Amino acid sequence: MADQKKMVEAVTSMDVDFAKWYTDIVVKAELADYSPVRGCIIFRPYGYAIWENIQKILDKKFKDTGHENVYMPMLIPESLLQKEKDHVEGFAPEVAWVTHGGSEQLTERLCVRPTSETLFCEHYANIVHSYRDLPKLYNQWCSVMRWEKTTRPFLRTSEFLWQEGHTLHETAEEAIAETERMLGVYADLCENHLAIPVLKGIKTDKEKFAGAESTYTIEAMMHDGKALQSGTSHYFGDGFAKAFDITFQGRDNTQQHPHQTSWGASTRLIGALIMTHGDNNGLVLPPDVAPVQIVIIPVAQHKEGVLEAAAGLRDKLSATYRVKLDDSDNSAGWKYAEYEMKGVPLRLELGPRDIAEGQCVLVRRDNRQKYFIKLDELETKIPEILKEYQAALFQKAYDNRATRTHSADNLDDLIRIAGESNCYIKAMWCGDVACEEALKDKAGVSSRCMPFEQETIADTCVCCGKPAKAMVVWGKAY
């Protein structure tokens, strides 16, 4: 167990320094590496495999809801970016500019896409003519670039991987329904696959997407009580359609502007997985996205028949699960630590005595609970244990959030609660951006969202005392 201890010691305790713990996990679980490009990371095989699993789940949900994938150019001409005023104001300060092709200076600068509304709009203007062409339900998987000042792996990087959906609809009602539907897809991904409970709501004007009429969000709470915006869905009205002159002939033969949405989720979700489920031994991954779901560790593998039996189990279980057999020369202790670091949901131990008794030992990653299972019952027991494991991950995250959610009906309380620990604070708001800024100044919190499920904490704004318009959940955020 010497090297297990050594490996565990090398990770900073999350209670000592959560930020350091996070970057330790990123590096030691081999999710990512730093790159020679400012603010950009290298997605290593294990980190990328998590993203591939997230992609598979989301892509199927997108296609099941009628969406089609496309691919737009990665560069956007400056004149195109400038067509929608709010949009360019929001993004121009943080884009990377291409000014030369080979040795030739370009007549117009091109930015590396920070998001692709403008390109989709330009294309839609070309291909949409009649209400019969609607809705257009497009999505693209790509990388985007935003020239961030301070970066952290997965959470905020200059380049990141994401998908961006862009849809066009005949009516505002349909577009709003799409905005809500896709937020629901993200919430489903987070809660039912990633085991991360999320708060669904609407962003205040201050926090919404540049150019959107409204931005819907799912907010996840990390282990340290900070919020992580984990997916957003925007309703644009017909603002972009007007700026890009997208029109269609309606059912009544009049020329109309379509109504638009966009929605995105990114490799940030890998950061959410780390900070929601991880512990001082490393990652803890939900089965649906774990690159390896079951690792088989042969015990006393030099003994006759052990490796053969382990390989047989691997072959059998591989029909249903992503299975790895580690028959390397490393010690059992080293292997246990290694796969705990990597967050593999189940460890299957198999030694000579187990084989003689027709059983094996399963160990859950989250709580190290052991199960002695008859080999002929494995295929019925594993799904049960994985289901319990998945539920336990969700429940732990849910309980953390419940413990760290408070209400405040006056400013002093809000400031005091925010000062005690990272948490969600439910409090009423008048709708004025000045109060958002005041709360940022005085309590260090920002508006996470106005939850769909509203409560009445008080009748007046927690900051200015004017009549309240909505309950906002406030908190510190990544």
Place this chain on the structure above:
Amino acid sequence: MADQKKMVEAVTSMDVDFAKWYTDIVVKAELADYSPVRGCIIFRPYGYAIWENIQKILDKKFKDTGHENVYMPMLIPESLLQKEKDHVEGFAPEVAWVTHGGSEQLTERLCVRPTSETLFCEHYANIVHSYRDLPKLYNQWCSVMRWEKTTRPFLRTSEFLWQEGHTLHETAEEAIAETERMLGVYADLCENHLAIPVLKGIKTDKEKFAGAESTYTIEAMMHDGKALQSGTSHYFGDGFAKAFDITFQGRDNTQQHPHQTSWGASTRLIGALIMTHGDNNGLVLPPDVAPVQIVIIPVAQHKEGVLEAAAGLRDKLSATYRVKLDDSDNSAGWKYAEYEMKGVPLRLELGPRDIAEGQCVLVRRDNRQKYFIKLDELETKIPEILKEYQAALFQKAYDNRATRTHSADNLDDLIRIAGESNCYIKAMWCGDVACEEALKDKAGVSSRCMPFEQETIADTCVCCGKPAKAMVVWGKAY
């Protein structure tokens, strides 16, 4: 049939103007659209779906051969690009340069990756220390950018989608075996999935990848007799490893440089599909990559029971195939033309009389051959017909290549043959680049490759008469 005629007439005949026919197909089959970014195209849903199917096939082959996916940054610092001399000379003239982030001028220019050898090398130098860390078998799916002067959709665009494999090995032998193995994977994709026969061989020094010791290639012949380089695999020796200071401790405890490969295939393959199988009615797609494999067209669909029966068939066949039921109001003739344009392999017609007789009509896209099939035999007959169809596509392309392949043992013959039509010309070569340049000048042909399967056409170089070193296949290329 009026609109069918109209649609077909709108495509330029391939015999009149092959280049115009090609771009007509790209636009009318809705594969791609032009974009506001110079030399970049928009991959529309139907075109992107073909790429997704190619990706699925290749990605599985890569994983089955032990490769792992990663993702590197899209930008490369100028100093990194310059580390390997031949490489920077080859690529610097055609890269797009990022010079500004937001409003700030960068201290070092970054290029949008034209290929990622340099980033992989830098990463490998960090993570490879011992022979136990080898081999490294990485691949990445991404887009790359090369500032091309003249562009054509899929064939040559400033930005294109591809995969790039980068591997590192303990010995030269292993690296060469990998280079050959991955060329084999590409040939397998082309011949057994895309129904495109390919010539496998080695590029001359003049045509090899910038920085490679040798470049292996698969060359496909298009319907018009021109060649299309369809996938390449490069052996680098330890040149990059030395430039990037990648070392490992060998089995004998000495510090050594690993041996390296890279290999890539791109959305160019969509161009190959169009120009190998297409005809004057549109695309002709092989089943493995066709976004829709079977389109069901109800005949007299207003008659009772027709739509229900068609929907029933769709649901049944969807378990095995990608099926579309077109129950729109468009005429049958319009639908026939539409799905011929899109290259759907099988059209299934079902009308009241068919239903009464318990049968349907299947029509092959390539030759319009009709099959009257009993409904209860559909599930055994469809795979047979698709197999025949796939074989017929391959055979037609194979025959075209055979007809258009000639030999020349003297310069006059070579010039005459090259002047008569686009074709492959087998001829001997002395190994001197001056002769390659002379043949380009005099006959307008370039060296496609030195095929693995060598023949002896003569003893002397077709150009200069000096002793021959190899048989080269010469031709015009895209």
